[in-house]
Amino acid sequence: MDSPPGMYFFIPGFIDVSKAEIRYVIDALHGRGDVPRKRARGSGLYCDDIADRTGAILLGRELEPSTVIQTNSMHADKNRYAGAYITVENATATEVWFAQMLDYLVSYEARIYNWQHPVALVNWPPLDPLAHPTESTIREEVKYRIAAGEKLAWPQGPQDDDDSVSIDEAKFKQQPAFQAGLFASYHVYPYYPDFLTNDPDYLASRDKKGLNPLAAYLSKLRDHIPYPLVISEYGIPSSIGISHFHPLGWNHGGHNEDQQAEMLVRFTRTLRDVNCAGGIVFELLDEWYKHNWLTVDFEKPLERANLWLNELDPEKRYGLIGFRTGKWKLFADLPGAWDREATLQNVEGLGFQAALDEGFLYLRLTGVCADCLISNAKKAAANRTAYAIAIRTLPNTGAQVTPFGGIRLAGGANFLLVLDGAESARLLIAESYNPYKLTPGAVAGAEPELAYRRGYTPVLQDPGSFRELVVETNRRRFARDGRVFPSLRYSRSLLRFGNGDPSAKNFDSLGEWFADAAKGTVLVRLPWGKLLVTDPSSRQVFSGFDAFARARSTASPGIGLALFTLGQSKTNELSSMQLLASVPTADNGEIRNPAILDWKPWNAVSPEMYLKKSYYALQKEFNEQAGNYDMAAGSTADSAMHPH
Numbered sequence: 311m312d313s314p315p316g317m318y319f320f321i322p323g324f325i326d327v328s329k330a331e332i333r334y335v336i337d338a339l340h341g342r343g344d345v346p347r348k349r350a351r352g353s354g355l356y357c358d359d360i361a362d363r364t365g366a367i368l369l370g371r372e373l374e375p376s377t378v379i380q381t382n383s384m385h386a387d388k389n390r391y392a393g394a395y396i397t398v399e400n401a402t403a404t405e406v407w408f409a410q411m412l413d414y415l416v417s418y419e420a421r422i423y424n425w426q427h428p429v430a431l432v433n434w435p436p437l438d439p440l441a442h443p444t445e446s447t448i449r450e451e452v453k454y455r456i457a458a459g460e461k462l463a464w465p466q467g468p469q470d471d472d473d474s475v476s477i478d479e480a481k482f483k484q485q486p487a488f489q490a491g492l493f494a495s496y497h498v499y500p501y502y503p504d505f506l507t508n509d510p511d512y513l514a515s516r517d518k519k520g521l522n523p524l525a526a527y528l529s530k531l532r533d534h535i536p537y538p539l540v541i542s543e544y545g546i547p548s549s550i551g552i553s554h555f556h557p558l559g560w561n562h563g564g565h566n567e568d569q570q571a572e573m574l575v576r577f578t579r580t581l582r583d584v585n586c587a588g589g590i591v592f593e594l595l596d597e598w599y600k601h602n603w604l605t606v607d608f609e610k611p612l613e614r615a616n617l618w619l620n621e622l623d624p625e626k627r628y629g630l631i632g633f634r635t636g637k638w639k640l641f642a643d644l645p646g647a648w649d650r651e652a653t654l655q656n657v658e659g660l661g662f663q664a665a666l667d668e669g670f671l672y673l674r675l676t677g678v679c680a681d682c683l684i685s686n687a688k689k690a691a692a693n694r695t696a697y698a699i700a701i702r703t704l705p706n707t708g709a710q711v712t713p714f715g716g717i718r719l720a721g722g723a724n725f726l727l728v729l730d731g732a733e734s735a736r737l738l739i740a741e742s743y744n745p746y747k748l749t750p751g752a753v754a755g756a757e758p759e760l761a762y763r764r765g766y767t768p769v770l771q772d773p774g775s776f777r778e779l780v781v782e783t784n785r786r787r788f789a790r791d792g793r794v795f796p797s798l799r800y801s802r803s804l805l806r807f808g809n810g811d812p813s814a815k816n817f818d819s820l821g822e823w824f825a826d827a828a829k830g831t832v833l834v835r836l837p838w839g840k841l842l843v844t845d846p847s848s849r850q851v852f853s854g855f856d857a858f859a860r861a862r863s864t865a866s867p868g869i870g871l872a873l874f875t876l877g878q879s880k881t882n883e884l885s886s887m888q889l890l891a892s893v894p895t896a897d898n899g900e901i902r903n904p905a906i907l908d909w910k911p912w913n914a915v916s917p918e919m920y921l922k923k924s925y926y927a928l929q930k931e932f933n934e935q936a937g938n939y940d941m942a943a944g945s946t947a948d949s950a951m952h953p954h
Contacts, residue, residue, distance in 0.1 A: 311370050318381040319407040320388070329414055332369070336419045339364055366428040368495050368542060369412055375436055375471035378404045382475065393417070395488035398481050405477055416488055426490035431479070432542070434497045435506070435527075436472040439480065439534055442505035443791040445473035472503045479535050493587060494535045497543035500524050500560040500577070504787055507556050508795050517583060521558055524577065528584045538587030545592035546573045548632070548922065550806070550820050550837055551622030553604040554783050555798045562783075563624030566808075567632075567819040571927035578931050591928060596629035604781060607762075608745075608852060610844040610863040617847035617915055619669035622802070622839030630925040633917035635669035641810030641835040643826065648674055654871060654893075654905035662873050662893055664907045666846065668915050670835040671869065671907075673699065673727075678832055680825035682878075684732050684807075694878045696730035696887060697832065702870030702904060703841055703851045708740035709774025714876055715889030716773075718900040721870065724768075725841060726776045729832060730878060732807040735823055737840055738776035739803070743768045745842070745852065745861070746780065757786060757796060767854040776884075778803040779840070802840055810835065812920075819922075848911050870904035 311331060314324045337343040343356030385403035393413030398405055408431045419425050479494040501507060506523060515526030532539045547563050548570040554562035560573065574591060581589040599616035601609065605623040609615050619635055620626060639647040651665040651674075661676035675697065682694040700712065700723035708722035726738045747763045760782045784798035808821025810833065823834040842852035844863040853864035877888035894901055 313371075313373070313377060314381075317377050318384050319377075319404060320381065320385050325407075325410075328411055329418075332411065332415050333418060335367070336415070336422070339367075340423050340425070361423070361425055361427075364427060366430065366493065366540075367415065368430055368432050369408065369415060370432040372432060372434045372497060373437060373477075375475050378402075378437060378475045378477065379471065381407065393485070395420075395485050396492070397483045397485060399483075401481050402475075402477075405481055408477065409482055412482075412492075416490075426488065428490045428493055430493045430495035430537075430540070430542075431477065432495055432497070433477055433479070436503050437475065437477045438496070438531060439476045439478035440530060442473045442503075442509060444505050444508040444510075444787075444789040444793065444795070445503065446787050446789060473505065479537060482537075491537070493538040493540055495540050495542040496531065497592075498524070498528065498541050499544060499562070500546070500558075501554045501556040501562045504784070504795070507554075507784075508787070508789070508793075513557060517580065519576065522576075522580060523558070524560075525580045525584050528580065528586060532584055532586060540587050541581055541589040543592040544577050544581070544589055545628045546570055546577070547624035547627040548819060548924075549621055549624040549627035550822070551605065551620075551624060551802070551839065552783055552800060553602050553624050555800070563627070564820070567922045567924065570922065571924040574924050575927050575931050578928065578935075582935060591630065593628045594630055596627055596632050598626050598633070600625040604783065605839060607861045608839065608842060608844050610850060610861060611848070614845050614847055617668065617912065618838060618845065619917075620839045621669060621837035630922055630928065632920055632922050634920055635667045635917055636915070637665055637667040637670075637672065638810075638918070640665055640667075640672045640674070641670070641821070641824070641833055643674070643811065643824075643829070643831065643833055652907065654907065660873075660875070660891075660893060662871075662905070664869070664871060664905075666869075666907065666909055668846070668912075668917065670837055671701075671841060673832075673834040673836075673871075675832040675873070677830055678875075680830055680832055681827040683729055683735075683825045683832065684827065695890070696728070696876040696878045698729070698874040698876060698884075699727040700870075700872040700874070700901075700904070701725040701727060701841070703843065703866050704743070704768065704853060704864065705867065705870070706770045707768035708743045709771055709776060711773030712874065712889075713776060713884040714874070714887045716899065717874070717889065717892065717896050719872065719904070720900060720902040721904075722770045722774070723870075723872075727834065727836070728884065729823065729825075729834070730876075730882060732825070734882070735805040735807065736778065736801075736803040737805060737836060739779045739842075740771070741775045741777050742771040743842070743852075744777060744779065745855065760797075760799060762855055762859040764855055764859045765857040805834075846909070847913070847915075849909065868906040868908040870906055872901050872904040 338356035341359030347353040388403040391409040395416040396413040398409040512523035549563040552564035602625040659677040663674040679695040708724040778801040786797040787795040805822040808818025850863040873893040875891040879886040
C-alpha cells in the first residue's frame with residue numbers, strides 16, 4: 311500500500327485507490343489477478359489459485375507517525391466505524407480508516423470468492439499503544455540549553471515523533487460474521503526505536519539465557535492486545551557496517567554470519583517463550599538496492615545501488631541467503647584466484663597486486679613478513695615490519711605528504727591503509743577529504759556535534775594529515791522523563807582481522823584483512839563505502855557537499871596506489887616509524903607516478919548465491935519447535951528441507 315499523497319488517509323481519491331489495490335491482491339490470490347503495471351509493485355496476470363496456501367493477509371506498511379498525526383488532526387470527527395465484519399469505537403481517524411479498509415478486504419473476499427482469511431494491519435513500535443518515557447519530546451531549539459544546565463519550563467512539541475501517536479489494535483472488534491478473525495502484526499527489531507535501547511525496565515529484564523529487553527517489550531505488547539500477536543518482521547543483519555548500537559551488542563549491523571545465526575535463534579525462541587502466535591524472519595535474500603540513513607547520502611547515483619554492494623549498510627545484509635561478489639575468491643586466496651589479476655609492482659621479491667569487484671577493492675602483498683603483523687604483539691616492536699598503502703581515488707585532493715619519512719605524493723592521497731598488527735590495522739582518511747567535521751555545541755558545555763561539511767570541496771593539503779573516519783550512529787536524545795542519552799559514535803577506520811576462506815576454521819565473514827605467515831602473504835579487502843566510492847559501477851567517488859549538504863560525486867580516473875615498508879617503533883606511532891622502502895621507488899623524496907588500478911564500468915551483476923549459517927540454524931530451530939527434528943540423527947526428518 312502506498313503512503314497517501316497528501317500525508318493523510320482521507321485525501322480525496324485515496325480510499326478508492328486503496329480499495330483497488332485490495333481487489334488486485336485478493337483476485338491474484340484466487341488465481342484471477344489482472345494487475346496493471348505500477349512502479350515498485352508486481353503486475354501482470356495471476357492464474358494460480360493459492361488461497362488455500364495463504365495463511366493470512368496484511369494491510370499497509372510501516373507508517374511514519376507524522377502521517378498518522380496529520381490524519382488524526384484533520385479528521386478528529388471520525389471516531390467510529392461499524393462494518394459488517396470489523397468495527398471500532400472511540401478511535402482516532404487513522405484507526406477508523408484501517409477498520410474501514412480491513413472490513414472492505416474481508417467483505418470483498420467473502421462476497422466474490424466465499425472465502426475468509428485472518429487479517430491484520432501492519433504496525434511497528436513507533437506507533438504501538440504502549441507508553442515509553444525515554445522517548446524524546448523536546449524541541450530542537452531547547453536541547454542545548456537543557457544540556458547546559460538551564461532550568462526551563464517543559465516545552466511542547468516533539469524532537470522526533472516516535473511514541474507521539476499510536477494505532478491501537480485493541481480497539482478493533484470482529485463481528486460474528488468474521489469467522490477467520492483478527493490478529494496483530496508488528497515489525498520488531500531489537501535496536502529501534504531508542505526506547506528498546508534506553509528504557510531501564512526493558513534493559514534489566516531477563517530470561518533463561520540472561521538479559522533480554524526484547525522479551526520484556528513483546529510480553530508487554532502481548533498483554534495489551536486481545537488478539538494473537540504475530541511478529542511479521544524480525545531479524546539482524548550480517549554487514550560490516552553498523553548504523554545503531556544496542557547495549558547488549560544487538561546492533562544494527564557489525565555481526566558476522568555465526569553471530570547472526572546465534573541471535574536469530576535467540577530471537578525465535580523469545581517469540582515462542584512470550585507466547586507470540588508466530589514470527590517471520592526478515593529476510594530470505596540479501597537486497598543490495600536497499601538504503602539506510604547513515605549511508606544513503608554516499609550512494610550516488612541512487613538508482614544504480616543494485617549494481618554494487620555497500621557493506622557499510624546493514625539494510626543490504628539481512629538475508630539468510632547471501633550473494634558473494636564476483637571476485638570473492640581473491641580474499642579467500644584460493645589457488646589460481648589471483649593469476650589473472652594485475653601485478654602493479656614486483657620489486658626485490660615484494661609483490662603487489664590489486665583488483666576490484668562489486669563490493670570491494672582487493673589488495674595482495676607477497677614476499678612480506680606476514681608473521682610480523684600477527685605474532686609477538688606484546689613484545690617491543692622495534693624490529694618488526696609494518697606496511698602502509700597510500701590510496702588516491704580523486705586526484706589533487708587529500709594529503710600530500712606521508713606521516714612517516716616525509717615522502718611527497720604527487721596528486722595527494724585520500725586514504726592511508728596501515729597494516730601494523732592484528733588488532734590495530736586501520737584505514738585512515740585525509741583530513742581534507744573527510745566529509746564530517748566536529749563543531750562545538752550551540753552553548754558552552756554542550757556536547758560537540760558531528761556534522762557534514764556543508765558547502766565544502768575537497769582540496770590538496772601540504773603536508774596534510776590523516777585521521778580516523780568517525781560516524782555517529784545514535785544521536786543524542788532528550789527523554790520526556792528528563793534524562794539525557796548522549797550520542798554514540800564509532801570509528802570505521804579499524805579493520806577486522808579474519809580469514810576470508812569459508813572452508814577455514816578461522817573464517818570470519820566480516821574479515822577485511824588477513825596475514826598468512828606460511829605463505830608470506832597479506833590480503834586486504836576494503837568495502838567501497840569506506841573509500842567513499844559512491845558507485846563503483848560508474849566509477850563515481852565522493853567530491854564534497856553543496857550548500858544544502860547534498861553529497862556530490864565525480865568520475866574517478868583510476869585508483870592510485872603506493873606501498874611502503876616500515877620499521878615499527880615501540881610507540882607504534884606513524885610519525886616515529888622508519889621508512890624502509892617504497893613501491894614505486896621515491897625519486898628525490900617524491901612518488902610522482904603511483905601504480906594505477908583502472909576499471910571498466912558495468913551495468914549488470916551476476917553474484918554467487920550461497921546459504922548463510924543462519925539458514926541452517928533456523929531450519930534446525932523451526933523443525934525442533936515443530937517437533938520434526940531428529941536429535942539423534944542430527945537432521946530433519948524430511949530430507950526435502952535440505953537445499954540441493
